[in-house]
Amino acid sequence: xxxxxxxxxxxxxxxxxxxxxxxxxxxxxxxxxxxxxxxxxxxxxxxxxxxxxxxxxxxxxxxxxxxxxxxxxxxxxxxxxxxxxxxxxxxxxxxxxxxxxxxxxxxxxxx
Amino acid sequence: xxxxxxxxxxxxxxxxxxxxxxxxxxxxxxxxxxxxxxxxxxxxxxxxxxxxxxxxxxxxxxxxxxxxxxxxxxxxxxxxxxxxxxxxxxxxxxxxxxxxxxxxxxxxxxxxxxxxxxxxxxxxxxxxxxxxxxxxxxxx
Numbered sequence: 001x002x003x004x005x006x007x008x009x010x011x012x013x014x015x016x017x018x019x020x021x022x023x024x025x026x027x028x029x030x031x032x033x034x035x036x037x038x039x040x041x042x043x044x045x046x047x048x049x050x051x052x053x054x055x056x057x058x059x060x061x062x063x064x065x066x067x068x069x070x071x072x073x074x075x076x077x078x079x080x081x082x083x084x085x086x087x088x089x090x091x092x093x094x095x096x097x098x099x100x101x102x103x104x105x106x107x108x109x110x111x
Numbered sequence: 112x113x114x115x116x117x118x119x120x121x122x123x124x125x126x127x128x129x130x131x132x133x134x135x136x137x138x139x140x141x142x143x144x145x146x147x148x149x150x151x152x153x154x155x156x157x158x159x160x161x162x163x164x165x166x167x168x169x170x171x172x173x174x175x176x177x178x179x180x181x182x183x184x185x186x187x188x189x190x191x192x193x194x195x196x197x198x199x200x201x202x203x204x205x206x207x208x209x210x211x212x213x214x215x216x217x218x219x220x221x222x223x224x225x226x227x228x229x230x231x232x233x234x235x236x237x238x239x240x241x242x243x244x245x246x247x248x249x250x251x
Contacts (some may be wrong), residue, residue: 055159059218
């Protein structure tokens with residue numbers, strides 16, 4: 001798993017690629033909580049490069065969206081590939097997190 | 112009697128072995144010509160099961176033993192995962208309500224939820240030798 005963060009205006013975009021499992025998820029959790037502590041609470045997780053996530057990755061997203069909303073922001077998803085999208089749907093995440101086809105739409109949704 | 116193929120992998124409970132486990136599952140799938148969908152579902156269910164063992168039976172310790180046994184026949188795939196860690200009671204693993212709103216969503220339980228969703232049968236037992244997680248997937 002690899003991730004890169006960049007600001008698009010006031011929105012933080014975290015591009016996550018590779019595999020998210022119990023080994024790799026904690027690093028992403030740390031990155032998200034560090035950014036939230038710096039008041040970057042409007043966050044887009046770009047999942048276009050994410051090939052696989054287990055429940056460990058979903059827990060990180062769930063904690064992230066809860067924390068972001070508590071601070072008045074949100075964590076939104078973008079570009080999930082069909083396999084990852086299936087996992088998001090199975091777990092009911094698509095009804096609690098906003099999900100967009102690409103980063104541009106997800107960033108624009110905060111306007 | 113239908114012929115079966117058997118595969119075995121022994122690992123320690125170090126989380127870095129999750130990647131080896133995934134490779135093993137895909138190698139079994141390749142050798143037994145399982146479909147991509149069945150291979151992916153099995154990989155995820157096994158990932159969740161082994162993660163459970165690492166986190167709950169061994170409490171994050173890296174030096175525990177985990178044995179994975181796969182048996183593939185024309186009709187089904189049977190997976191047994193054994194460990195010698197602390198007993199974990201499946202009855203205590205609450206499945207999440209996937210329809211509950213965000214504020215009420217529990218953080219845990221999703222792993223077992225996925226195992227049950229992706230496989231046809233999931234059983235947890237434990238005896239003096241340790242825990243046994245057994246999963247079965249019917250093959251088309």
